[in-house]
Amino acid sequence: MEIPEQLYYTEDHEWGELEDDLMRVGITDYAQHELGDIVFVELVEAGTVVAKGDPIGTVESVKAVSEIYAPVDGEVFEVNGALTDTPELVNQDCYGEAWMVVLKVNDPAQADTLMDARAYQAYVEAEAK
Amino acid sequence: MAGSEYVTCFPEVREPLLNLKGGPGKNKRLLPAPFDTSGAHDLPGTRDLPDLPDVSEVETVRHFTRLSRLNYGIDHGMYPLGSCTMKYNPKITEEIAARLAPIHPADTEAMEPVLKRLAQLQDHLGKICGMDACSLWPAAGAHGELTGMMVISSALKSRGEHRRTVLIPDTAHGTNPASCTIAGFATKAIPSGEKGYLEASILRQHLDQDTAALMITNPNTLGIFEQEISAIAGLLHENGSYLYMDGANLNAIMGITRPGDMGVDCMHVNLHKSFGTPHGGGGPGSGPVLVRKDLEPFLPTPRIVCNGSGAYVLEEEPYPESIGKVHSCLGNVSVCIKALAYILSLGPRGLREAATTASLNALYLKNRLKKLFDLAYETPTLHEFVLSDTLQKEGGVTTMDLAKALMDFGFHPPTVYFPLVVAGALMIEPTETEPLEELDRFVRAMENIAAMSREEPEKTHESPLAAPVFRVDEVWAARNLTLTWPDKRIQPEEKGI
Numbered sequence: 037m038e039i040p041e042q043l044y045y046t047e048d049h050e051w052g053e054l055e056d057d058l059m060r061v062g063i064t065d066y067a068q069h070e071l072g073d074i075v076f077v078e079l080v081e082a083g084t085v086v087a088k089g090d091p092i093g094t095v096e097s098v099k100a101v102s103e104i105y106a107p108v109d110g111e112v113f114e115v116n117g118a119l120t121d122t123p124e125l126v127n128q129d130c131y132g133e134a135w136m137v138v139l140k141v142n143d144p145a146q147a148d149t150l151m152d153a154r155a156y157q158a159y160v161e162a163e164a165k
Numbered sequence: 166m167a168g169s170e171y172v173t174c175f176p177e178v179r180e181p182l183l184n185l186k187g188g189p190g191k192n193k194r195l196l197p198a199p200f201d202t203s204g205a206h207d208l209p210g211t212r213d214l215p216d217l218p219d220v221s222e223v224e225t226v227r228h229f230t231r232l233s234r235l236n237y238g239i240d241h242g243m244y245p246l247g248s249c250t251m252k253y254n255p256k257i258t259e260e261i262a263a264r265l266a267p268i269h270p271a272d273t274e275a276m277e278p279v280l281k282r283l284a285q286l287q288d289h290l291g292k293i294c295g296m297d298a299c300s301l302w303p304a305a306g307a308h309g310e311l312t313g314m315m316v317i318s319s320a321l322k323s324r325g326e327h328r329r330t331v332l333i334p335d336t337a338h339g340t341n342p343a344s345c346t347i348a349g350f351a352t353k354a355i356p357s358g359e360k361g362y363l364e365a366s367i368l369r370q371h372l373d374q375d376t377a378a379l380m381i382t383n384p385n386t387l388g389i390f391e392q393e394i395s396a397i398a399g400l401l402h403e404n405g406s407y408l409y410m411d412g413a414n415l416n417a418i419m420g421i422t423r424p425g426d427m428g429v430d431c432m433h434v435n436l437h438k439s440f441g442t443p444h445g446g447g448g449p450g451s452g453p454v455l456v457r458k459d460l461e462p463f464l465p466t467p468r469i470v471c472n473g474s475g476a477y478v479l480e481e482e483p484y485p486e487s488i489g490k491v492h493s494c495l496g497n498v499s500v501c502i503k504a505l506a507y508i509l510s511l512g513p514r515g516l517r518e519a520a521t522t523a524s525l526n527a528l529y530l531k532n533r534l535k536k537l538f539d540l541a542y543e544t545p546t547l548h549e550f551v552l553s554d555t556l557q558k559e560g561g562v563t564t565m566d567l568a569k570a571l572m573d574f575g576f577h578p579p580t581v582y583f584p585l586v587v588a589g590a591l592m593i594e595p596t597e598t599e600p601l602e603e604l605d606r607f608v609r610a611m612e613n614i615a616a617m618s619r620e621e622p623e624k625t626h627e628s629p630l631a632a633p634v635f636r637v638d639e640v641w642a643a644r645n646l647t648l649t650w651p652d653k654r655i656q657p658e659e660k661g662i
Contacts, residue, residue: 073640
């Protein structure tokens with residue numbers, strides 16, 4: 037299971053990559069693996085204002101439909117339209133091409149409330165038990 | 166073939182879609198007047214006539230007979246689809262409903278005795294649930310949820326309150342948040358406790374002045390009775406919020422305990438689950454809503470009332486606070502009549518015995534199967550239970566493989582990957598109508614599958630091998646949605662069959 041060092045992680049298995057006041061968000065390798073083959077992705081529109089924990093989209097696999105939540109407060113700056121036609125990207129490249137939204141975050145310091153790679157690793161191992 | 170001990174294989178023609186059969190002029194039976202369609206092009210909205218298949222009578226009869234032989238239903242064998250209560254439906258209820266079928270709903274004189282029966286059903290449901298008033302019109306469970314939440318919304322409005330949030334435990338049916346959203350509420354999922362039921366202390370942390378209601382299923386989708394329900398009702402009422410109960414699992418408690426006594430304000434029941442009427446593709450369903458006295462003014466119209474001369478009539482007025490109509494004409498009347506026949510034929514003791522036998526059957530299966538499959542929660546369960554693929558997963562065998570393998574033993578698979586709180590869930594509900602021999606046959610099938618998972622795990626990936634359709638490519642189907650009636654000139658791609 038891949039957990040890149042430089043990213044932030046949530047308890048709902050989203051990752052966030054912070055660059056100044058922009059955060060790129062997607063779902064983790066663990067999440068895509070647990071969900072199985074992703075068949076549909078629906079994201080909120082750019083411009084949507086969200087608080088931490090608000091839904092920013094939905095991913096559907098053959099097993100279940102799951103919501104994706106905003107890791108921090110902010111405004112949706114950009115969404116990845118490519119996922120509408122090629123949802124399988126989430127299974128193929130969840131940390132790369134299958135990013136879901138870019139958030140313009142209100143306070144970059146809020147990222148410190150999220151887990152780092154090591155904490156997330158321990159979290160996932162505990163959850164798998 | 167692992168299943169050969171129990172199942173036969175008989176050849177059946179792989180039947181194409183009806184419009185890919187036949188050809189011009191094969192249908193010799195032309196439509197008689199007044200169904201002459203020659204002038205239909207002039208009618209508004211009928212630019213193109215539908216491309217109906219040109220097939221002969223014998224081809225049509227064979228088409229549907231062949232398809233029916235590929236089908237699997239409750240009259241065929243056990244259908245342990247958790248959360249759906251696929252019990253056997255006694256044929257006498259069909260017979261009784263069929264006798265009322267010729268009555269036209271606009272024939273008020275002929276409808277009077279039907280309305281009397283419907284009023285009688287409302288009364289019985291009220292007694293079974295311990296609730297004060299009932300509306301039979303919602304067409305199925307989710308429609309009942311929506312109607313109930315609209316009733317709550319109107320009640321809040323009449324109190325001058327604008328509470329927007331409905332709390333829903335993480336064990337809930339997927340329809341719960343959907344119904345609340347359509348009724349105009351925001352939903353918030355709250356975690357169940359470690360024992361698999363909602364603890365009042367957890368609920369307390371989530372209550373505030375925006376909480377309109379809690380929507381809870383009791384027993385819940387793990388088959389566990391919500392044992393803190395009275396305390397939960399107390400907290401909600403203290404907070405000015407309502408308690409909505411999804412009655413999908415009423416089959417486990419009817420005749421034993423009543424939602425009204427638990428403090429429920431509003432609920433729906435699924436006649437097609439608890440009260441022995443067909444459902445699951447064969448529907449239609451029926452999802453009556455029941456409320457406490459204070460919510461009665463908001464129930465849908467029309468209302469069935471007994472007038473001064475003792476006759477049962479429908480009334481649209483005066484119900485100024487009603488949410489209005491939720492269904493054209495009346496609800497699914499034939500389902501209501503079947504449910505009434507079921508309730509009257511069983512009586513109070515019979516209903517109670519149905520509930521206790523449903524739980525006994527489920528407990529029997531659980532205790533025999535928990536040695537072979539992981540049991541997600543140790544808390545005692547009622548009419549259903551949830552296993553998982555944890556023990557088989559290490560060998561690469563998943564819940565989907567287990568479910569597909571069951572088809573080779575002549576069973577409909579259980580509910581899979583639900584509830585979401587259990588990864589790789591297999592949710593099994595045998596219902597009270599299964600004889601011990603059929604339960605034992607199910608156990609032997611599951612034992613065989615557990616052995617196959619250990620010894621030849623790769624074989625499970627290929628199953629079913631004895632079913633009319635082999636393993637279908639669900640991912641391909643979901644990613645390439647083609648839901649249109651295919652053009653007969655284009656041969657459909659052979660995919661996944």
